[in-house]
Amino acid sequence: MNTRLGSLPVVYADESSNSGQNLLDPDxxxxxxxxxxxxxxxxxxxVDKVRAQLPRTQGEPKYGSxxxxxxxxxxxxxxxEQLPEGSTRSYIVRKSFMxxxxxxxxxxxxxxxxxxxxxxxxxxxxxxxELLYEYGPVLGDAAAxxxxxxxxxxxxxxxxxxxxxxxxxxxxxxxxxGGRFAKWIDLxxxxxxxxxxxxxxxxxxEHSDPLDPAVPSLYxxxxxxxxxxxxxxxxxxxxxxxxxxxxxxxMVHLLPDPARPGQFMEPLMATRIDxxxxxxxxxxxxxxxxxxxxxxxxxxxxVGGGDRFSKELENxxxxxxxxxxxxxxxxxxx
Numbered sequence: 001m002n003t004r005l006g007s008l009p010v011v012y013a014d015e016s017s018n019s020g021q022n023l024l025d026p027d028x029x030x031x032x033x034x035x036x037x038x039x040x041x042x043x044x045x046x047v048d049k050v051r052a053q054l055p056r057t058q059g060e061p062k063y064g065s066x067x068x069x070x071x072x073x074x075x076x077x078x079x080x081e082q083l084p085e086g087s088t089r090s091y092i093v094r095k096s097f098m099x100x101x102x103x104x105x106x107x108x109x110x111x112x113x114x115x116x117x118x119x120x121x122x123x124x125x126x127x128x129x130e131l132l133y134e135y136g137p138v139l140g141d142a143a144a145x146x147x148x149x150x151x152x153x154x155x156x157x158x159x160x161x162x163x164x165x166x167x168x169x170x171x172x173x174x175x176x177x178g179g180r181f182a183k184w185i186d187l188x189x190x191x192x193x194x195x196x197x198x199x200x201x202x203x204x205x206e207h208s209d210p211l212d213p214a215v216p217s218l219y220x221x222x223x224x225x226x227x228x229x230x231x232x233x234x235x236x237x238x239x240x241x242x243x244x245x246x247x248x249x250x251m252v253h254l255l256p257d258p259a260r261p262g263q264f265m266e267p268l269m270a271t272r273i274d275x276x277x278x279x280x281x282x283x284x285x286x287x288x289x290x291x292x293x294x295x296x297x298x299x300x301x302x303v304g305g306g307d308r309f310s311k312e313l314e315n316x317x318x319x320x321x322x323x324x325x326x327x328x329x330x331x332x333x334x
Contacts, residue, residue, distance in 0.1 A: 021209060219240060238277060
């Protein structure tokens with residue numbers, strides 16, 4: 001396949017560390033998706049140079065295996081240095097923070113909207129999610145707050161009842177004493193009607209994969225590429241969740257944009273979505289490496305740890321970032 005599919009350019013995308021709707025998996029705190037728009041010849045040349053530095057017995061050079069050895073890390077950095085500016089982009093998600101953003105989206109925002117307030121204007125919804133995320137474990141009992149987050153995740157996965165959810169809200173509320181923060185928890189506790197409505201919609205299958213970060217992340221990645229190259233064809237590494245939601249992604253322009261009352265969402269810009277194995281396209285191999293590098297660096301920023309290589313990836317990864325679901329941007333460690 002060339003860099004153009006028919007008359008359209010092609011973007012190749014892959015994910016790293018997708019645990020689906022299990023956003024509180026302690027072993028996978030960060031999700032990333034990366035896209036590559038690169039000529040076949042250059043992509044093949046970069047991948048071939050990496051393969052030439054590896055033992056002949058090594059199979060497909062996935063990011064995880066390369067990053068574990070000094071030789072593999074050197075080969076990766078050499079590959080990243082050859083990527084032209086703007087050819088590679090990534091979107092990252094701090095999964096535990098996504099839980100509080102969804103809590104605001106699902107429970108608080110509909111209640112505010114019914115009362116004439118658009119929390120998406122001026123990023124007020126994001127600000128409230130940050131407030132809950134940052135101060136929830138501090139201004140109330142940390143263990144009770146963690147149980148609230150876990151029960152919310154279980155509730156959206158239809159593994160806990162609405163009664164269970166609001167019991168954990170009440171238990172956490174009891175641990176918060178006074179101050180402005182307590183008023184926000186009171187607001188959360190008052191959203192039972194909104195929760196009942198959302199639960200009813202979940203039961204009918206209206207909401208598909210409501211917690212999986214892959215779909216919104218890919219939409220944002222595609223929007224970024226579309227602004228610079230216009231409509232394109234997307235080739236994504238095999239992904240069940242993207243396949244399930246491909247029709248939704250293609251029709252996203254028919255949905256109202258909550259941040260812009262009276263307007264619709266921007267179109268996906270990917271006019272078609274195909275799936276392939278990374279062994280079939282060098283660009284998909286590069287997307288795997290880019291997604292892995294972004295995930296390793298972001299994990300280091302999120303929870304600490306990692307090695308020197310995790311820190312060295314910062315200069316590589318930062319120019320790729322188009323955005324992310326991340327508290328207070330990416331300017332500090334939580």
